[in-house]
Amino acid sequence: MTGISLGIIGVGNLGGALAEGALQAGAAERVLAADVSSERLQELSAALGGRFTACSTEEAAAADLVVLAVKPHIAPSAAARAGAALQPGAAVVSVAAGVPMASIEAALGAGRPVIRAMPNLAMVVGESATALCANAHVSKEQMALAESIFGAVGSVARVEEPQMHAVTGLSGSGPAYVCLLIEALAAGGVNRGLRPEVAQALACQTLLGAAKLLREKGLHPAALRDRVTTPAGTTIAGLRQLELHGVRAGLMEAVEAAAQRSLELASAAHAQG
Numbered sequence: 001m002t003g004i005s006l007g008i009i010g011v012g013n014l015g016g017a018l019a020e021g022a023l024q025a026g027a028a029e030r031v032l033a034a035d036v037s038s039e040r041l042q043e044l045s046a047a048l049g050g051r052f053t054a055c056s057t058e059e060a061a062a063a064d065l066v067v068l069a070v071k072p073h074i075a076p077s078a079a080a081r082a083g084a085a086l087q088p089g090a091a092v093v094s095v096a097a098g099v100p101m102a103s104i105e106a107a108l109g110a111g112r113p114v115i116r117a118m119p120n121l122a123m124v125v126g127e128s129a130t131a132l133c134a135n136a137h138v139s140k141e142q143m144a145l146a147e148s149i150f151g152a153v154g155s156v157a158r159v160e161e162p163q164m165h166a167v168t169g170l171s172g173s174g175p176a177y178v179c180l181l182i183e184a185l186a187a188g189g190v191n192r193g194l195r196p197e198v199a200q201a202l203a204c205q206t207l208l209g210a211a212k213l214l215r216e217k218g219l220h221p222a223a224l225r226d227r228v229t230t231p232a233g234t235t236i237a238g239l240r241q242l243e244l245h246g247v248r249a250g251l252m253e254a255v256e257a258a259a260q261r262s263l264e265l266a267s268a269a270h271a272q273g
């Protein structure tokens with residue numbers, strides 16, 4: 001999309017990665033960035049060049065799409081400050097984990113288009129799995145713009161807001177589960193004599209390769225698993241151990257527990273007002 005300005009309020013880990021990804025992919029023509037840290041703004045200006053402009057919250061809020069990427073406890077007050085400067089057709093996207101759309105809506109004032117995004121840390125390398133949900137005031141065009149911006153730093157899925165707890169349990173907390181899997185696979189390799197760095201490289205690439213095959217070939221995981229499982233071969237011997245040790249159930253329960261915890265934390269925050 002040409003000519004699009006992206007306002008980002010808070011350019012830390014996530015906001016900085018979004019600025020870089022959106023500019024590199026051409027999803028935004030310019031990024032207007034506000035942050036309390038002038039060092040961080042200078043660092044990003046030096047890295048991203050003339051299409052990145054450090055500015056005030058109000059100036060960033062006047063962009064075509066405005067992303068709030070401050071810590072969750074600051075998101076409502078940052079939204080309130082941005083609210084007065086918003087353009088009539090601009091939507092606000094909050095990435096603040098666990099902050100419901102209603103809190104942002106209340107801070108911005110009634111009738112404002114609000115999108116909630118749940119990305120993950122892999123945004124820093126352009127591989128986030130981001131879920132988006134929107135309130136009733138968001139137009140198709142505003143949603144398409146948000147999808148193109150977040151699509152520049154990974155994949156995008158649309159969900160309803162109540163499903164954000166499931167998203168948190170799966171792709172929000174998921175990078176930690178996958179790190180545990182990689183660590184365990186690598187340890188297995190080291191146990192059979194591989195050097196640790198070789199074992200980790202093989203484990204990482206195995207996960208990446210399998211995921212890419214599933215995504216690019218549109219395969220069901222069971223279909224790919226069947227293809228690499230020779231009767232009485234090595235893979236079925238390994239798979240049998242994973243089933244005996246409850247790895248499948250463990251991962252399902254991990255998603256469930258994290259989703260439940262997300263729900264509890266949101267309820268506690270709501271009760272505190």
Ligand SMILES: NC(=O)c1ccc[n+]([C@@H]2O[C@H](COP(=O)([O-])OP(=O)(O)OC[C@H]3O[C@@H](n4cnc5c(N)ncnc54)[C@H](OP(=O)(O)O)[C@@H]3O)[C@@H](O)[C@H]2O)c1
Binds near residue numbers: 012057072118
């Ligand atoms: N990191 C992740 O993997 C991840 C995943 C999903 C969602 N999120 C969400 O993304 C948001 C940002 O996370 P992060 O990891 O990028 O945090 P972060 O690195 O701390 O970035 C937040 C930035 O906002 C700045 N800031 C603080 N108050 C501000 C204000 N009033 N106006 C403008 N800028 C302000 C901070 O400066 P100071 O550091 O000087 O305070 C910092 O540079 C959070 O709401 C988080 O829930 C993060």
